[in-house]
Amino acid sequence: MTSLKKTPLNAVHRSLGAKMVDFGGWDMPVQYPTGIIAEHHTVRQKVGLFDVSHMGEIRVKGKQAMAFLDWLTPNAVTKLKAGQIHYTGLLLETGAFVDDLLLHKVSDDDFLLVVNASNIEKDIDWIKTLARNWDVQIIDESDATGQVALQGPRSLDVLQPIIDIDLSQIKYYWFAFGNFMGLPVMVARTGYTGEDGFEVYCAIDKTEWVWNQIMESGKNQELIPTGLGCRNTLRLEAKMALYGHEINNEITALEADMSWIVKLQKGDFLGRESLQKQSDEGVSRILVGFKMLEKRDIARDHMPVVEDGKEIGFVTSGAPSATLGFNLGLALVPTRLKEIGARISIEIRGKSCPAEVIPTPFYKRAK
Amino acid sequence: MYPADLKYTRNHEYLKPLGDGTAMVGLSNYAQSALGDVVFVELPEIGASFDPGDEVGTVESVKTVSEYYMPTAGEVLEVNGELEAHPEYVNEDPYGKGWLIKIKISGELNPELLDAAAYEAHVASESH
Numbered sequence: 001m002t003s004l005k006k007t008p009l010n011a012v013h014r015s016l017g018a019k020m021v022d023f024g025g026w027d028m029p030v031q032y033p034t035g036i037i038a039e040h041h042t043v044r045q046k047v048g049l050f051d052v053s054h055m056g057e058i059r060v061k062g063k064q065a066m067a068f069l070d071w072l073t074p075n076a077v078t079k080l081k082a083g084q085i086h087y088t089g090l091l092l093e094t095g096a097f098v099d100d101l102l103l104h105k106v107s108d109d110d111f112l113l114v115v116n117a118s119n120i121e122k123d124i125d126w127i128k129t130l131a132r133n134w135d136v137q138i139i140d141e142s143d144a145t146g147q148v149a150l151q152g153p154r155s156l157d158v159l160q161p162i163i164d165i166d167l168s169q170i171k172y173y174w175f176a177f178g179n180f181m182g183l184p185v186m187v188a189r190t191g192y193t194g195e196d197g198f199e200v201y202c203a204i205d206k207t208e209w210v211w212n213q214i215m216e217s218g219k220n221q222e223l224i225p226t227g228l229g230c231r232n233t234l235r236l237e238a239k240m241a242l243y244g245h246e247i248n249n250e251i252t253a254l255e256a257d258m259s260w261i262v263k264l265q266k267g268d269f270l271g272r273e274s275l276q277k278q279s280d281e282g283v284s285r286i287l288v289g290f291k292m293l294e295k296r297d298i299a300r301d302h303m304p305v306v307e308d309g310k311e312i313g314f315v316t317s318g319a320p321s322a323t324l325g326f327n328l329g330l331a332l333v334p335t336r337l338k339e340i341g342a343r344i345s346i347e348i349r350g351k352s353c354p355a356e357v358i359p360t361p362f363y364k365r366a367k
Numbered sequence: 368m369y370p371a372d373l374k375y376t377r378n379h380e381y382l383k384p385l386g387d388g389t390a391m392v393g394l395s396n397y398a399q400s401a402l403g404d405v406v407f408v409e410l411p412e413i414g415a416s417f418d419p420g421d422e423v424g425t426v427e428s429v430k431t432v433s434e435y436y437m438p439t440a441g442e443v444l445e446v447n448g449e450l451e452a453h454p455e456y457v458n459e460d461p462y463g464k465g466w467l468i469k470i471k472i473s474g475e476l477n478p479e480l481l482d483a484a485a486y487e488a489h490v491a492s493e494s495h
Binding site: 019030031035036037040229233295296298300319320322349 | 407
């Protein structure tokens with residue numbers, strides 16, 4: 001038996017009655033006794049707290065940090081201001097993904113990359129190899145950093161009373177450093193749910209204390225702990241990619257419908273040549289959102305998209321949508337099928353089931 | 368969690384004999400908990416006959432889908448139509464409102480069915 005990695009909140013989850021699962025080698029709560037659907041609705045309507053301490057934090061420092069990252073990743077790092085964040089990828093020369101990440105700019109020579117837990121070692125190796133001829137230091141801070149994500153429309157009301165910075169001044173995809181009841185923390189207005197919310201980074205040995213303080217502050221806001229099960233359905237409704245599903249080492253950023261992170265005009269970057277070619281010639285397959293037309297059909301990850309008995313694509317993620325009340329998913333399909341209203345067929349347990357391409361994100365919160 | 372008056376399969380269905388040659392069939396508490404929130408239950412045609420171990424239908428949860436199987440030979444007398452509007456009954460009350468089908472038992476009861484104690488031991492061995 002391989003032993004699973006544990007976050008500093010492992011015992012807390014168990015004491016709360018969480019159902020624990022192996023998530024990329026980590027022992028993580030998929031749901032609490034509340035259940036996935038109720039947790040999902042609570043995040044959309046009120047507020048939930050997620051343990052995301054398993055996520056990786058990679059510091060990139062040095063005189064050439066900004067230039068290096070601007071070459072390493074496809075989004076325009078030089079356009080970021082101190083305190084700003086953007087979503088981007090670590091790409092192969094093919095334009096496909098090593099990982100996706102949030103890139104935080106502390107200053108011109110100090111950046112924090114937040115990466116997927118299951119990819120930490122791979123990312124570190126990748127970045128270090130490529131950094132050899134640059135004046136930068138690559139530091140893995142994952143084991144020293146705890147992280148919790150407070151998500152939902154009441155997030156600000158829960159967090160504001162216990163932190164000394166004015167959270168209303170932090171815009172979406174910006175961050176700040178603050179004093180959390182005496183503890184220095186980093187607070188980012190980000191998340192993986194499509195709701196407003198804050199991700200709080202702290203010293204790993206303080207994570208349980210931070211969790212408890214936030215839960216206590218959230219009592220009068222009906223805050224509940226929420227697990228990875230609803231995190232997945234929430235992110236899917238918001239069309240946020242999950243590594244290993246929408247993106248992997250064979251799916252390019254343009255195929256994943258992420259032209260918004262691919263700044264072909266910014267100058268040279270890793271993967272640019274391939275992506276420029278793909279952009280000029282047009283991609284042959286692309287990620288689309290779909291809705292199952294029969295109420296009882298639920299598409300699941302990896303199910304084939306079929307046409308005349310042949311597999312022409314596949315479902316990257318599929319699930320019932322608790323918010324929207326129908327079954328939806330994302331699929332990689334031939335580009336000719338990307339138009340809204342296009343009909344596709346998904347093979348579910350040997351049966352061809354009708355679906356329709358619909359606009360994404362499936363869910364967008366009211367501003 | 369595993370009522371003593373029921374019989375169980377290794378695939379986590381239960382059979383509740385009603386004493387008149389009929390029985391209710393559903394998912395055990397362990398099964399509903401493992402599935403998580405159920406959102407759809409595919410039910411068979413009334414009158415359909417199955418052998419022990421035959422696939423009867425599927426149960427879809429938010430996370431996953433699972434087949435369920437006939438615990439003993441029999442014919443479907445009734446299906447739980449309430450589940451169409453309330454699939455959550457499978458989670459909330461697996462041995463009551465969350466029943467799946469009512470069957471007429473054909474012949475002898477499947478000898479491989481487990482009693483509550485044996486089933487509990489089976490569950491313990493699977494979850495470790």
